[in-house]
Amino acid sequence: MTEASGAQRTRRFARPSLTTLVCGLAALVYVAVFIAYPYAHVGVFSFWEKDLYSIRPAFILDNYARIVERPLYLHVIGNSLRIAAFVTLISAVLGYTLAMFLERYAGRWKTLLFFLLIVPLWTSFLLRAYVWKIILGRNGLISGILGQFGIQPDDIGFMLYSEVSIVIALVYIFVPFVAIPVFAALEKIPPSYREASADLGARPFQTFLDVVFPLTVPSLLAGSTIVFCLSFGDFITPALLGGSDNIMIANIIIGQFGAAFDWPFGSALAIVVLATVMLVVTTAAWIGNRVAEGR
Template sequence: MALAASADLRQRPGEVGSRGSWRNSEEATGLALVSPTLIYAIALLGVPILTVVAYSFWSQNYLEIDRTLTLGNYRAALTEPMYQDLLVRSLIISLVVSVVTVVISYPVAWFISFHGGRHKNLLIFLITIPCWTSYLLRVMSWKMILGYQGVLNTGLMSAGVIDQPIASLLYNSNAVVITLVHSWAAFAILPIFVSLEKIDRSLVEAARDLGDGPVRSFLRVVLPLSLPGVISALLIVMIPTVGDYVTPKLVGGKDGVMIATAIQAQFGKGANWPLGAALSVTTMAVVTLMAAVCALSLKFIVGRIR
């Protein structure tokens, strides 16, 4: 009996000790370190999004918010022709910008990764230099380049290519695409470069030894293995450009207006926050769906190439 009691006493401190040891474990330490950051992220990201979602189900009664749940805002966002046209135009511009940016950025990232040698860090450094300046200044610079009396028109006239300035270079969707591609090119190059750097060069050499030429080895080895970087670059560009407000406002004109302008108008002069919130939530949902479809389609295409 005495031995059993002493054994039981020896077990109880062990159990307490095991719980105490968990508090001192790496898992508990990591959780303690992550928790403040997680709470901070939820406070800054989750709470505003939930607030916007809540507003989208309410209605505006002059200067007061009627908190009676309704789907009228979503009905207007999805059925009114003006909002439909703006959303479709925003999605098309975003998709075009994303594809063009990735197509332009991939060769740059590939050259730096495979042929940059000891100058890789310097080349990446040079690519990031435009990001040091204000986004607004970069947009304004393109306004000066594409303007009626801008750098491009002046240069073409000086070279004798045109007799008078071209008015269609600015204040349209093409100007928005050009400006956004330039603004987001660096953000697309970096993830593609990182993905290319992770590729084992011996796999490319093995493909060459087995008879694949440069193009075939690229399609069968390099492109599939760099696909995560391509998808990341596509999403990094696509998601924010749908809701871009500054670029369409400055260089888009009436033909380059996007959905963000309508959202800003509802939160500003329109004084209809619930409708603006519904437009925001609808845009987020459509962008998420479009991004998923694009990523899956890209995987399928590359899989068929292989």
């Protein structure tokens, strides 16, 4: 390191620019107001106790004990994890394929198709889930088409109000969350990388595996993480499209804050869910990074 750059460094530390200060402060305020404060509240509530229609400050572990003691809660958390994992896996594969197609093969349609991918994001989440009620319903589009071939609505009854319909709707909603970042990563790979790989005798698939894919892993992971978190915590889709046994953890939590008026118990559930998500996401990221480095 030269003396000049060392001096420059010291100076930068000693006198941070106004921009750095403002940005840092903004980030700090953001974290404090939108993350730390609300979560701290939820954390504190989870030790309180409820009395009919009021809640009282206390320090009790009953709420957490109830989560462990009654099989309902861990069972539903397990269910939600399974659904979220399914949705994430399917969205990752579909989203990646879609991004590959857009970047490599869409040609002059690229802009239009990318636009079409974004358009649904402009409409309300509720609407995007609700539309599947119409598509999958008894008098819906799919049952109409199948009816032409003599298939009765009763034969395809599994489609609406089931885990299948929840997964379909969530995948539909979340595919862009994977496709968009992966597409951006693919576009950034200079053509020369592929050419170099081909010059060295690699077949296209090998090039993809050894050159292209590792460069897109961070985007794929980022997209998949968002999909996992959002689908794990979703309550609208299971409420609209779920059947009699597709209750997800967010539905129970929202019930604690509404119907049951048990904020302390709802908070304890939320904390457990938060911890579960963090654990899953950290593990997945760690494995993902190992895979990417291993290549």
